[in-house]
Amino acid sequence: MAATEWTAWRPLRLAEDVPAALLAEQLDGGQSFRWSATSDGAWVGIFGRTVAMLRSGADGLEWRGLKGAAGTEAALLAYLDAEGAQARLSADLPWRSDPVLRAAREAFPGLRILRQDPHETLIGFLCSSNKRILQIRVMVAGLAEKLGEPLGAGFHALPTWSALAAADDAVLKSCALGYRAAFLRGTAQRLLARPRWAEEFAALDTPALLAELQSLPGVGPKVAACVTLFGFGRLESFPVDTWVVQALGDAYGLRKWKPAQLEQFGRAHFGAAAGLAQQYLFSAARHGKLITLPPEPKRPKSRR
DNA sequence: GTCCAGGATTCAG
C-alpha cells in the first residue's frame, strides 16, 4: 500500500455530516465485511472493482482512490446513498412515538443502509452464520485474496461464482469457513448456471425475492433478509439476528418471541423503512446504547 | 474449561 499508489485526499460531499464514530459504524457495523481501519484512523475498502479510502476529518468526509482508477468518487457516492433518499425515510420512522427507536436513532444519526452489490452481499452473509463480524471479515478477505481478481496494489475483488464452484477444498478450508464452505460451494454451483440471477431476482417483489433466496443452500430467513435489505435495497426487509432478538426482547418486552414473529412485528411497527430501523436498533444494542426495560423477574408474583 | 457469534439444516416428536 505504497503512498504513490493513491490519489490525493479530496472532499466527498454527502447530504449530511459523517463524524468518525458514524463512519466506523457505517463501514464496519455488520453491513459490509470489506472495510478495514488503517493505523492513521482512515478506512480502506473494496466494493465491486472499486478500491477506496475514506476518512472523517475536521474539514468533513474525504476520499481517495487508486491512481489510474476511474469512477471511484461516483462509486462511493452511490454506495453511500449520497442522494439522501434515506434521510426522508429515517425522518418518517415512528421515532416520535417510540422512545427506544428515538434513542437508537440518536446514537448514530445519519446511519444509512449501504447500497451494495447483490453478489457480494450474498457471499458475505453466506459466511455470516454463527460468526462475529470481525471473523466474517477475515473469511471474506481470504476468499478475495485466494480466489478473486487482482485489482492492483495488492487488493482483490470478491471471487465469482465460477471461481468459488471450482475452488479446491483445501483453499476454502484455508479461509476458516468451517461448515460454511459447503454453503458457498452449493450456492455457487446453483448460481453458476444462471449468470443473470441478480437481475432476475431484482425484478421480483420482496416476498418472492425472499423465497427465491431461501431456496439457495445456506440461505435461511435471516441471511435472505440481509441480502434483500443490503444487496437489493429493499428497505422494508427486517433481518432478525441474535442482537435484534435481544433488543426487541429487552426494549419492547417481546421476550420469548420467535424470530419469525419478531420479523412480523418489526415490519408492522416500523413500516416502509423497517430495515433502516433495524440497523439503528442493531447498532445501538451492540454499543450498549439501547433503552431497555427492567429485566423480567424470575418468579413473577401475583398482585393480589 | 465454558459460552457465544448478524444461523442453517437435519432430525425427532
Place this chain on the structure above:
DNA sequence: CTGAATCATGGA
C-alpha cells in the same frame, strides 16, 4: 408443524 441437536471455528 415445532423444538432440539448438530455443524466448524475463534475469541472472550
